[in-house]
Amino acid sequence: MSIPVRKYDAVIVGAGGAGLRAAIQLSEAGLKTAVLSKVFPTRSHTVAAQGGVSASLGNSEEDHWHWHMYDTVKGSDWLGDQDAIEFMCRKAPEVVVELEHFGMPFDRTDEGKIYQRPFGGHMSNFGEKPVRRACAAADRTGHAMLHALYQRNVRAQTQFFVEWMALDLIRDEEGQVLGVIALEMETGEVVAFHAKATIFATGGAGRIFYSSTNAFINTGDGLGMAARAGIPLEDMEFWQFHPTGVAGAGVLITEGVRGEGGILRNDKGERFMERYAPNAKDLASRDVVSRAMVTEINEGRGCGPNKDFVTLDITHLPPETIMKRLPGIREISIQFAGIDPIKAPIPVVPTCHYQMGGIPTNYKGQVVLEDGATVAGFYAAGECACASVHGANRLGTNSLLDLLVFGKSSGDTVIEDLASMPKAHKELPAGFADRTLARLGRLESQKDGADVHETRLAMQRTMQNHCGVFRFKDKLEEGVRKILDIEKQAAQTQIKDKSKVWNTARVEALEFDNLIEVAKATMICAEARKESRGAHVRDDAPDTPEFPNGRDDKEWLKHSLWYRDGNKLSYKPVTLKPLSVETIALKTRSY
Amino acid sequence: MDHDDLNRLQWRCTRRALLELDLILGKFLAEEFPALDEDDKRVFAELADMEDHDLWPLVNGTEACDDARQGRIVAMLRKSGVRQPL
Numbered sequence: 001m002s003i004p005v006r007k008y009d010a011v012i013v014g015a016g017g018a019g020l021r022a023a024i025q026l027s028e029a030g031l032k033t034a035v036l037s038k039v040f041p042t043r044s045h046t047v048a049a050q051g052g053v054s055a056s057l058g059n060s061e062e063d064h065w066h067w068h069m070y071d072t073v074k075g076s077d078w079l080g081d082q083d084a085i086e087f088m089c090r091k092a093p094e095v096v097v098e099l100e101h102f103g104m105p106f107d108r109t110d111e112g113k114i115y116q117r118p119f120g121g122h123m124s125n126f127g128e129k130p131v132r133r134a135c136a137a138a139d140r141t142g143h144a145m146l147h148a149l150y151q152r153n154v155r156a157q158t159q160f161f162v163e164w165m166a167l168d169l170i171r172d173e174e175g176q177v178l179g180v181i182a183l184e185m186e187t188g189e190v191v192a193f194h195a196k197a198t199i200f201a202t203g204g205a206g207r208i209f210y211s212s213t214n215a216f217i218n219t220g221d222g223l224g225m226a227a228r229a230g231i232p233l234e235d236m237e238f239w240q241f242h243p244t245g246v247a248g249a250g251v252l253i254t255e256g257v258r259g260e261g262g263i264l265r266n267d268k269g270e271r272f273m274e275r276y277a278p279n280a281k282d283l284a285s286r287d288v289v290s291r292a293m294v295t296e297i298n299e300g301r302g303c304g305p306n307k308d309f310v311t312l313d314i315t316h317l318p319p320e321t322i323m324k325r326l327p328g329i330r331e332i333s334i335q336f337a338g339i340d341p342i343k344a345p346i347p348v349v350p351t352c353h354y355q356m357g358g359i360p361t362n363y364k365g366q367v368v369l370e371d372g373a374t375v376a377g378f379y380a381a382g383e384c385a386c387a388s389v390h391g392a393n394r395l396g397t398n399s400l401l402d403l404l405v406f407g408k409s410s411g412d413t414v415i416e417d418l419a420s421m422p423k424a425h426k427e428l429p430a431g432f433a434d435r436t437l438a439r440l441g442r443l444e445s446q447k448d449g450a451d452v453h454e455t456r457l458a459m460q461r462t463m464q465n466h467c468g469v470f471r472f473k474d475k476l477e478e479g480v481r482k483i484l485d486i487e488k489q490a491a492q493t494q495i496k497d498k499s500k501v502w503n504t505a506r507v508e509a510l511e512f513d514n515l516i517e518v519a520k521a522t523m524i525c526a527e528a529r530k531e532s533r534g535a536h537v538r539d540d541a542p543d544t545p546e547f548p549n550g551r552d553d554k555e556w557l558k559h560s561l562w563y564r565d566g567n568k569l570s571y572k573p574v575t576l577k578p579l580s581v582e583t584i585a586l587k588t589r590s591y
Numbered sequence: 592m593d594h595d596d597l598n599r600l601q602w603r604c605t606r607r608a609l610l611e612l613d614l615i616l617g618k619f620l621a622e623e624f625p626a627l628d629e630d631d632k633r634v635f636a637e638l639a640d641m642e643d644h645d646l647w648p649l650v651n652g653t654e655a656c657d658d659a660r661q662g663r664i665v666a667m668l669r670k671s672g673v674r675q676p677l
Contacts, residue, residue: 038606039603039606039607039608042608042642043606043607043608043642043643044608045608046608047608047609047643047644048608048609048610140644143608143642143643143644163602185599185602186599212610213610214610215606215607215608215609215610215613216605216606216607216610216613216617217606217607217608249610249614249673250610251610251611251614252610327653328648328651328652328653331651331652331653331669332611332651334672335611335615335651335669335671335672335673336611336614336672336673338672499594501594501595502594502595502598502599502602503598504598504601504602507602
């Protein structure tokens with residue numbers, strides 16, 4: 001069966017920060033560029049980023065990209081690739097100033113420079129003291145960034161395909177990527193976008209967990225497509241958890257609440273952080289607070305009928321302080337927890353927030369295979385990609401920077417690569433749409449199958465219970481068995497609505513096809529990695545003099561690679577050699 | 592509203608930039624929207640078309656809603672509690 005084919009120089013999947021930044025490069029270079037997005041671009045999840053974007057501009061005090069690089073390597077617990085980290089930190093001032101020229105309304109100093117504020121983990125002089133490096137637009141940095149990038153794309157005449165979902169990569173026998181197959185929701189039509197270059201900027205897959213701060217859109221579509229096309233996923237065991245998501249809903253309660261005096265308490269009302277971090281207490285780093293909360297819950301000191309959350313208490317603060325300093329927090333608590341925080345503490349749990357792993361790329365945005373060879377025609381940037389700059393743990397404000405730097409660099413690399421390619425498109429292989437059409441056909445004809453919503457929920461609960469913020473050998477082993485069982489149900493999902501036009505049930509089933517791939521990769525990589533590093537913390541890899549923080553560099557200073565075919569695992573070395581400076585030598589990560 | 596319009600609206604309510612609005616609009620659409628009259632349904636669809644950073648402060652109560660028609664629906668949205676992921 002044939003499907004309509006549209007030809008472009010380049011197709012970008014995803015219109016968040018990375019996709020829009022890449023599109024600017026391509027469209028302004030005169031390439032015919034299509035951007036596919038499940039939603040209108042300014043509805044992408046980049047909007048949710050509040051904190052800022054880091055760059056060593058030195059506007060408020062002395063700063064240097066090398067210090068930023070040091071902080072990022074240390075933050076990554078030495079799993080980040082130092083060539084990519086140097087590239088990102090050196091490029092940061094350039095991309096931030098460019099963004100300003102695109103119209104980004106950064107907060108300013110009295111002299112009119114971009115205002116910079118401190119942010120966790122960002123230090124001066126190789127970890128000496130906090131430095132002001134985060135550039136922000138009030139608490140709407142992601143929103144403002146996305147608008148500036150979108151407007152620039154309109155000017156550059158980028159062609160947007162809004163409410164289209166990419167379904168699969170087109171890859172020929174030589175392994176070259178020749179575009180994507182996509183579904184237009186409004187018509188139900190399936191179309192091939194035949195392109196010389198394909199850039200994935202599809203964001204993360206935070207919805208694999210039951211408790212997630214991620215919007216519903218984050219279903220790991222790019223990762224699912226890459227995995228089905230035989231490309232491995234890298235370092236998928238590393239997920240950052242935010243300590244204070246509202247229990248149940250997952251909605252984020254900002255760190256500012258603890259900054260204003262909020263206290264975490266267990267079922268006895270005890271301020272338990274005093275035992276785990278006697279100095280910083282409730283303001284200790286995210287991973288320390290998250291693990292302390294989970295320990296309290298696991299040891300039976302959780303709150304509520306199921307003892308499965310702790311509470312964040314601000315009842316001791318004057319109501320006027322809450323209303324003035326923490327606007328919106330009271331409403332969030334009432335709306336999502338049914339609790340008025342002036343009268344009662346807010347139920348909270350550590351909540352999935354950011355995906356460090358992804359599609360393996362180099363710092364040019366090219367997708368790379370295990371042996372270092374690039375996949376011709378295929379590029380990735382942003383949260384869906386693993387460059388790897390975040391390694392085992394991301395520093396705040398480096399996510400927006402990642403989008404800008406690698407969105408731009410992937411665009412530049414496409415321009416360079418296309419210059420040396422034949423002018424004509426490489427022919428599409430015979431039957432290029434067969435597998436995708438078979439997948440859609442299976443969904444149409446499935447009888448007595450599994451309910452999408454229930455199966456997704458089973459996956460999310462399994463990920464949360466077996467592969468959460470604090471990990472246990474037995475739980476992980478059982479989690480692998482469970483997730484492989486759920487995969488069997490996922491292969492037999494059934495939808496009742498068979499209509500063609502605006503069939504959201506079909507789209508949700510197709511999103512779930514992607515989520516389950518990410519869930520498998522995460523659980524299997526986490527079970528296999530027998531150390532603690534960054535965000536991956538195992539009970540059986542504790543802090544000892546031989547292995548500080550449970551990290552085992554001799555065995556595990558390497559990137560995980562998961563292949564969908566047979567759930568095969570492989571590993572590749574971490575790049576410890578930066579581009580121009582000395583390596584940042586291994587040491588224990590402590591703050 | 593026919594199947595296509597309703598499903599389009601459902602997509603636009605549950606694939607937002609912010610999780611907060613996914614949760615609130617999705618629940619409202621499933622539970623309260625069917626009982627609204629046609630005018631109110633149109634007003635809700637107008638609200639759902641707004642940018643997240645314009646709509647969320649209204650629903651969250653950090654900004655007041657100037658439009659009386661929208662204000663009524665916003666008040667309903669504000670009352671609509673969401674305790675579990677959808």
